[in-house]
Amino acid sequence: MDLTRLERIDDYCWRVKLPAETKGSALLYGDRELVAAMDDKVLEQIGNVARLPGLVGPALAMPDAHWGYGFPIGGVAAFDPDQGGIISAGGVGFDISCGIRCLRTSLTFDDILPKSEKLADSLFRDIPAGVGVEGDLQLNDDDLDDIMVEGAEWTVRHGFGAGAELEFVEEHGRVKGAVPDSVSKTAKKRQRGEMGTLGSGNHYLEVQVVEKIFDEQAARAYGVRAGQIVVSIHCGSRGLGHQIGTDYLVSLAKAASRLGIALPDRELACAPINSPEGQQYLGAMNAAINVALANRQILAHLARRTLTHFFPQATIETLFDVSHNTCKLEEHEFERRRRRLYVHRKGATRAFGPGHPAVPLRYREVGQPVIIGGSMGTGSYILAGTKQSEARAFSSASHGAGRQMSRHAALKQWHGRTLIDELRRQGILIRTRSMRGAAEEAPGAYKDVDAVAAATEGAGLARRVAFLRPKLCVKG
Amino acid sequence: MCATLEPISESAAIGCGFRDGLYGDSVKLPTDSVEYFEHGADIGVIGRGAGVERAFESAARAMFAIMSERAPAAADKPIRATVEFAEDDVELALVRWLNALLAAAREERGVFFDFRLDRDGAQWRGQAQGRRWQPDEERGTEVKGATLTALAVRATPDGWEARCVVDV
Numbered sequence: 001m002d003l004t005r006l007e008r009i010d011d012y013c014w015r016v017k018l019p020a021e022t023k024g025s026a027l028l029y030g031d032r033e034l035v036a037a038m039d040d041k042v043l044e045q046i047g048n049v050a051r052l053p054g055l056v057g058p059a060l061a062m063p064d065a066h067w068g069y070g071f072p073i074g075g076v077a078a079f080d081p082d083q084g085g086i087i088s089a090g091g092v093g094f095d096i097s098c099g100i101r102c103l104r105t106s107l108t109f110d111d112i113l114p115k116s117e118k119l120a121d122s123l124f125r126d127i128p129a130g131v132g133v134e135g136d137l138q139l140n141d142d143d144l145d146d147i148m149v150e151g152a153e154w155t156v157r158h159g160f161g162a163g164a165e166l167e168f169v170e171e172h173g174r175v176k177g178a179v180p181d182s183v184s185k186t187a188k189k190r191q192r193g194e195m196g197t198l199g200s201g202n203h204y205l206e207v208q209v210v211e212k213i214f215d216e217q218a219a220r221a222y223g224v225r226a227g228q229i230v231v232s233i234h235c236g237s238r239g240l241g242h243q244i245g246t247d248y249l250v251s252l253a254k255a256a257s258r259l260g261i262a263l264p265d266r267e268l269a270c271a272p273i274n275s276p277e278g279q280q281y282l283g284a285m286n287a288a289i290n291v292a293l294a295n296r297q298i299l300a301h302l303a304r305r306t307l308t309h310f311f312p313q314a315t316i317e318t319l320f321d322v323s324h325n326t327c328k329l330e331e332h333e334f335e336r337r338r339r340r341l342y343v344h345r346k347g348a349t350r351a352f353g354p355g356h357p358a359v360p361l362r363y364r365e366v367g368q369p370v371i372i373g374g375s376m377g378t379g380s381y382i383l384a385g386t387k388q389s390e391a392r393a394f395s396s397a398s399h400g401a402g403r404q405m406s407r408h409a410a411l412k413q414w415h416g417r418t419l420i421d422e423l424r425r426q427g428i429l430i431r432t433r434s435m436r437g438a439a440e441e442a443p444g445a446y447k448d449v450d451a452v453a454a455a456t457e458g459a460g461l462a463r464r465v466a467f468l469r470p471k472l473c474v475k476g
Numbered sequence: 477m478c479a480t481l482e483p484i485s486e487s488a489a490i491g492c493g494f495r496d497g498l499y500g501d502s503v504k505l506p507t508d509s510v511e512y513f514e515h516g517a518d519i520g521v522i523g524r525g526a527g528v529e530r531a532f533e534s535a536a537r538a539m540f541a542i543m544s545e546r547a548p549a550a551a552d553k554p555i556r557a558t559v560e561f562a563e564d565d566v567e568l569a570l571v572r573w574l575n576a577l578l579a580a581a582r583e584e585r586g587v588f589f590d591f592r593l594d595r596d597g598a599q600w601r602g603q604a605q606g607r608r609w610q611p612d613e614e615r616g617t618e619v620k621g622a623t624l625t626a627l628a629v630r631a632t633p634d635g636w637e638a639r640c641v642v643d644v
Binding site: 066067068069070073093095130132134186189193199200243246249250253265266267407436440476 | 519617
């Protein structure tokens, strides 16, 4: 990225120099090196978001920002419905409410090491992963409608996990405002066989060891300690969410034109929040969020069942469940006034700080857990939301390491089988149905997660609590 | 990246239930290359053909090749689907075509490799055939949907080109 197109605000914050006639503004978060490495498309896309109607505050790019669809991945923007603010399908993405469920366990790495190969094989067998792979749960239309409204509550009622753990899931596992009738028949058909499946691409289930603690107080509150085994599950709303994304991408792109919204990029596909089109998308999106929360609840249950088979005395609890691709109605203070805003987080995580009423009581003193997922060969981070993040980014933070290399380039550079063998030599067991997928997800294809986490902390968006090293990874 | 799909013999095609290709000839997988272009996080697909419809068919082959490059075998169960939609914007039509195929493939629990698309004004009607997934087969990467990113359908000196980024 050409840094002359930016104005440095501080070591971790850069204002984008936009044309004088642009109504809004845009900020990039990241240290100099991360920002310099971002492609110019990030600048173009966040600049486009800054031009959307009803934007409150600047459009924001997180330290892991990269080229996305309409919004950059790692893009955050808040809109006021009373000022003609919009809701954008491009600002949410295809994998609505993709996110990470993190489970903490009473196990240590020494506990699992003797059984790691068999554990990896069993998780691979028990967790449906890969394109076209179906789950065991067969739903009828009524079941799916109920899940769209009730989210993870439905799955708990049907034997997948315990109700108490929903306190540690965003929205308590169920977001309000879901409208199944706004979801197409095609989307519902596409979900058949996909509940309780991991998917493919950058989705994974990882067994990780807590390698380093940065913040003892927060780690204690989260029940995290060095040497402990945690499990992270990264996936989203599966076919239903994907289809909602495709259904509304075209319809909102057309609606924007019809409603007189000049889109610098059709992919920003949006409508005023208070329009019938906007409300319809909102209802469908909320349905998909509930499906994603339910999906991760099922996968957590399956993972728990497999681990308990090997370690019957182990406790396995939900630490937290965060979502990445959403638009949520939230209350934020802006220019000394409390406002109800629709906050788009496209490849970005909510990060409420200490004292926020939405943070579970157990964690309220330290802030909401944030999880930055890295690549299968490097590691991930648990962080805690900060009060600063409220003022800097509507309580938002990075969600992952972000790609630094295209999938095409990764396929040229790495061979799946060779990579898996190399990771095994490093003590990381990979199980996958896709050698192509393994190569595309090579650690070298991703940005330095340490740098992203450090920059996230440096920017005041969230602070590091623990570093997690992968040991077993099931990939789609 | 150019991935070539191996053609199968006519007898093999008949053996696995694929009798006729969608153009009435023996089924063969395309020997022309599937083409892609760079995108930071996902994959750009390119289709080329003498006309718009042929370019769209080619783009569909490129998209499904991301999910599987395996040629049909005798043990495969064949699948077919028809997709129809109305769209007067030819670029949006590409996105709708690809996304309709993804939904149909999911419903049929398989992957398509042979396509035929016809257009009458703004009415598009297409057919696809392919095979069902086998339980333990090697897979590619799931395509979630075709996007409007880098979307372009244009005439070139050699025919037509249709391209867009697909979200994986």
